[in-house]
Amino acid sequence: MASVENPPAVHLPAAALLLDVDGTLIDSTPVVERAAHRWAAEYGLDPQEFLADAHGRRTADRVAEFVPPGRVAEATARLDELEASDTEGVVALPGVLDLLAALDGRPWALVTSMDRPLLDVRRAAAGLPLPEVVVTAEDVRQGKPDPEGYLLAARHLGVAAGECVVIEDAPAGIRAGRAAGARVVAVTTSHPAAALTEADMIVSDLTAVSVTAGGLLVSGNGARG
Structure with a gap:
C-alpha cells in the first residue's frame, strides 16, 4: 500500500x-499489559512472548498456544478475571x-x-x-x-x-x-x-x-x- x-x-x-x-x-493497553504480566508469572510464561501476537484475537485462542489443552479453560478464565478487575487507564x-x-x-x-x-x-x-x-x-x-x-x-x-x-x-x-x-x-x-x-x-x-x-x-x- x-x-x-x-x-x-x-x-x-x-x-x-x-x-x-x-x-x-x-x-486498554495498560490493563492488558498489567494482566498479562501477572498471568504469565503465575503460569511460568514469558509475558512479552504472549503479548506479541495476542492483540485482536480471542483470549482462549491465544492461551491455547501456551498451555496444555487440559488447562486452557482454567487459564483463560484466570486471565479474563485479571483483566475484568482492572479498569485504570x-x-x-x-x-x-x-x-x-x-x-x-x-x-x-x-x-x-x-x-x-x-x-x-x-x-x-x-x-x-x-x-x-x-x-x-x-x-x-x-x-x-x-x-x-x-x-x-x-x-x-x-x-x-x-x-x-x-x-x-x-x-x-x-x-x-x-x-x-x-x-x-x-x-x-x-x-x-x-x-x-x-x-x-x-x-x-x-x-x-x-x-x-x-x-x-x-x-x-x-x-x-
Missing part, C-alpha cells in the same frame, strides 16, 4: 458500520465518541474478541454507547482472523457484509473484515501502518472519519490502498 501525502477525502459507501472495540474504540480513543454520536440511528455493531463480561466492564469505563447488535467471543465458533463474527453481525443487522465498512486496528481483524467481503479502515492506534497494509485505508485515529448520509468520509490524512 502506497501512502499518499495529503490526498483528498474519500467517501466509502456503507449500509452499516462494523466496529472492533479494543484498540479501535477503547485504549481504560479510555475512549480520539474521535470515537463523536463518531458514534454522529451515527444517530444508522445501523452499526460491535464485533469484538472479548467475552461479554469484559466488554461490559471496558465499555462502561470508557463511556461508550451500546448498539443493538453485539458479537463477542462467545458468539462465534472461530475467532478473528476468521470472518464469522463480521458475517454474523451483518446478518443480524439485515445487510450484506459486502455493503459494510469494518473499522479495525489489528492485522487479524483486518483479515477477518476483508474475508467477510467488507471494506476495511484501519487505525494506527495499536499497530504501525506497515502492519496494516491489508486494509483499504489507514488513518491515525477516528478523528479522520466522519459520518455521511450514505456511509463514511475518510479525510485526507488516510493512506489509500
